[in-house]
Amino acid sequence: MIGESERAIRRLHEAASELHAITGEGEDGHVRATVDHTGRVVRVALDPRAMRQESHELADSVTRAVQLAQDDAVARELALVTDALGPDEVLGSLQEQLDRAQDAFTRALDAHATAMDRLGRS
Numbered sequence: 001m002i003g004e005s006e007r008a009i010r011r012l013h014e015a016a017s018e019l020h021a022i023t024g025e026g027e028d029g030h031v032r033a034t035v036d037h038t039g040r041v042v043r044v045a046l047d048p049r050a051m052r053q054e055s056h057e058l059a060d061s062v063t064r065a066v067q068l069a070q071d072d073a074v075a076r077e078l079a080l081v082t083d084a085l086g087p088d089e090v091l092g093s094l095q096e097q098l099d100r101a102q103d104a105f106t107r108a109l110d111a112h113a114t115a116m117d118r119l120g121r122s
Contacts, residue, residue, distance in 0.1 A: 011084035022076060024069030026050075026061035033065035035073050041066055 021042065023034045030050035034043040044065070050058055 022069050022073040024065045024067065024072060026065040028061060031058070031061040031065045033062065033069045035066070035069040037073060037077060039070040039073050041069075 021034050021036065023032055025032050028050075030047040030053070032043075032045045033041060034045075036042050044062060046058075050061065053061065
């Protein structure tokens with residue numbers, strides 16, 4: 001079991017280096033955005049031809065390039081983590097997070113319902 005954990009950790013460290021820089025490109029190819037593994041934009045590159053666009057077109061191209069890079073980063077991270085840990089481990093972790101979020105939502109909803117009942121009796 002410890003050996004499996006150590007191998008999984010080693011694979012995750014190796015996988016992290018693959019997520020150092022992920023690039024997305026605008027539909028016209030004139031804009032490229034690079035993000036890190038967290039989705040934070042680390043670079044935007046504009047081909048000189050991009051400057052011929054209207055400002056709203058350029059803004060759309062930049063936005064699209066960033067979104068594509070961020071989507072790719074999320075997909076790659078999930079694939080690498082799933083590969084390193086195995087799909088059962090990843091699904092189990094996601095299910096736990098979903099259960100915690102659902103429990104928190106239910107508690108908050110109950111608290112609001114109780115407060116509304118108190119207001120109604122006042």
